[in-house]
Structures are given as structure tokens and as C-alpha cells.
């Protein structure tokens with residue numbers, strides 16, 4: 453995907469104000485962006501998630517993957533759903549000292565308020581926004597759907613845009629408990645922005661996330677992600693990103709097969725240096741890499757060799773090389 457088009461999608465989605473349980477603007481923007489995409493059907497489920505289905509040109513083959521990202525971001529919300537001016541609570545993980553010190557720096561959007569920061573800026577190879585987490589994930593899914601739709605590619609897949617992740621995976625848990633994903637035998641790939649922590653480095657490529665703060669994901673899915681990257685010549689980092697828990701953990705708890713991808717995030721949940729609330733930021737190159745990797749993954753949904761079989765074969769071949777040493781076993785060495 454051309455950088456300009458990706459940034460256009462980014463600008464459109466990042467301009468939408470959002471908060472947990474107030475994802476209406478993002479939802480509407482995603483629907484609008486996907487409207488011209490042929491072979492893409494979009495519906496809203498009972499939990500407020502948006503489910504986009506790309507029907508590949510071989511429509512009878514079932515979807516193997518669902519790319520997943522959440523539409524909300526930590527924000528101030530009116531507890532009674534009326535105007536934010538009267539009373540507000542903060543939903544999402546931001547330390548109390550940051551909330552206390554920056555209380556006045558907000559912008560109201562009816563029943564909720566976000567930090568008063570720019571919605572979208574692109575400079576020095578980075579995207580800055582009040583809400584990279586996880587609108588960047590939503591942008592990548594839209595770009596992937598658009599790309600496959602343009603190509604008329606064969607593989608079917610789902611794009612899941614979930615609700616209220618920041619308060620305990622509300623949309624993801626609703627969907628997981630419905631049993632639909634497990635029943636369809638769909639593998640969920642959680643797309644996230646995750647606090648930059650060593651050894652991951654911003655700008656060094658998208659991250660194949662082997663796990664998060666609370667659990668590790670399916671190692672075969674992780675291997676599939678690595679081989680997709682290798683096939684397409686995309687440089688990736690393979691890391692456990694422990695800065696937070698992502699939706700793969702939530703889905704996994706309900707028996708859904710999961711893997712995860714992310715890009716490194718600066719100023720996680722808007723927490724900048726010196727207790728200042730700041731824009732979050734990601735590397736534009738990492739986001740492009742993540743999009744290319746998602747396109748590669750869903751474009752070739754089957755025909756992937758079993759990664760465990762390949763590894764077993766490689767180890768056994770190697771063992772054969774050393775067989776003669778084994779045969780010459782000299783027993784207990786003599787004392788000098």
C-alpha cells in the first residue's frame with residue numbers, strides 16, 4: 453500500500469474522537485471507508501463490535517484468520533451517559549498522578565472527553581496522535597481489507613473492530629463467549645500498539661508478539677506469522693511485549709487460537725515524561741510494515757507448511773550429521 457493512502461486512512465480514523473463505550477465515530481468512519489470495497493461485508497454484532505468479512509474470490513473457502521483491533525482509548529466519561537460537564541470518571545489505565553496533574557487539559561465530546569491533544573500529525577517518520585492505541589490497529593485492518601478488495605485476492609478473512617478494550621476487553625469477551633470464533637475455527641491475530649520496551653525498538657519493524665503481560669500465545673500461529681514475514685521479505689522483531697495485556701489473552705481464555713502483532717508505542721496511554729500528558733506516537737515505517745505483513749498473511753491463508761514439522765525435520769537432519777560421533781561413544785573417560 454502506498455504511504456500516502458495509508459496516511460489518508462490514518463488521518464480519517466485518528467480524527468474520530470473515542471472513549472470506552474463511545475466508539476460511534478470510529479465505527480462510522482470504518483463503515484464509510486469500507487463502503488467502496490468490493491467483496492467486503494460489514495455488520496455490527498450484539499456487543500457493539502464491527503465485523504468486516506472479506507469474501508475471497510474462492511468464496512467457498514472459509515476464513516482462516518480474523519485480524520482484531522479495538523476502537524476505544526482511555527478517556528474521561530460521564531457516568532450517567534449525559535453531558536460530561538457535570539461529572540466525570542476516567543476509564544482506562546492511567547496513573548492517578550497523571551490524572552491529577554492534567555485534569556484541566558481536556559476537550560469535551562458530549563458524554564465524554566479526551567485529552568486536548570492533536571488528533572493526527574505526521575512528522576520525522578512518526579505518527580503522533582491523542583489515540584494511537586489502538587486506532588493504529590484499526591487503520592491497519594482497513595488498509596488490509598482495502599488492498600485485498602482491490603486485488604480481488606482469493607483468501608477470505610475477518611476484520612474485527614472491538615469495543616471497550618480498555619475497561620477489560622468488553623467487546624472481545626462478548627464475542628469470545630458467543631462461541632462463534634471457536635466454532636468457525638478462526639485464528640485471531642490481535643493487532644496492537646504496545647509500550648516500547650527492550651529488546652523491541654521503534655523503527656526496527658513490526659513486532660511478532662509472542663505474548664503479553666499475562667500470557668503467551670499459540671506458538672504455531674507465531675511461527676506462521678514469522679514465515680509470512682520471511683516470505684514477503686519483511687523485517688520483523690520477535691518479542692514478548694509485557695507492557696500490557698492484549699485481546700489475544702482475552703480470546704485465548706475462551707478457547708480461541710490466537711497470535712499477535714504490534715508496533716512499538718511511545719508515550720503509552722499518553723503518559724509522557726515529568727507527569728505530562730502527551731501525544732502517543734509510532735513509527736510510520738513500522739505501521740507500513742505491519743500492513744504489508746497482514747496483507748501477506750491473509751493473502752495466502754493455506755498451503756502454509758506445518759512449522760513444527762519443518763523444525764522437527766531440521767533437527768533430525770542435523771542429528772544425522774553427528775551420528776558417527778554418537779556411534780564412537782568412548783564410555784567413561786580415563787583419569788589422567
Ligand SMILES: [Zn+2]
Nearest residue numbers: 585586644645
Ligand atoms: Zn490497546
